Amino acid sequence: MSTLAEGSPNRQRFFVYAPDKTAEGTFEKRLSVRATHLETAKERISKGIIRVAGALLTPESIATPTADKKMVGSTFIFEAETIDEVKALIQSDIYSTAGVWDADKIVILPFVAATAIP
Template sequence: MPYFAVWAPDYTDEGAPERRLKVREAHLANAHKNPKIKLGGAMISPNEALDSPDAERKMAGSLIIFEADSYAEVKALIENDVYWKGDVWDKEKTVIRPWVSAKALL
């Protein structure tokens, strides 16, 4: 089965962080049950957030690796996620691409 990488940035309006937190537990519960998800998590902003223990860290989107039969299958999984339906992920900026792990090829 092929792999797909999904970059789903969050909306950046003032209410976006609150919408994410409101449905976060449901999102995580569903993700943990989904065998198609091989790796996933929140992207953190700003880029330097992990370089300094005092830096403010905020979630800015999600990065997910799926193992699925098709692009259409991954698209359907994303569009049925509570982050998509709850207007957390920016629908115009979300990207789904076929992905090959260089590590797996070694």
């Protein structure tokens, strides 16, 4: 895998949809490794590899201001030279290696923004 030099003219954007598994205990597993996931994301954000990232929530999570927030997946906009680089980054994330994300349902597609991206 090549290095992801910030500002490289060969970088493309990729949308990533990474849903969590639905098995019992997945949410608790997510919470137990979340700090490691966030540290990895912070590093990738600082290098310009992750441009946008966030957790996906259940609709009930926003039903009322006091509703419990239940995370059920993640989404990203990555910048990388190839889709294979993004796949490798996703596969190496603690949410993948710990079995939080459902590997069979992860979607990675080239992405062209119609709006500004931070």
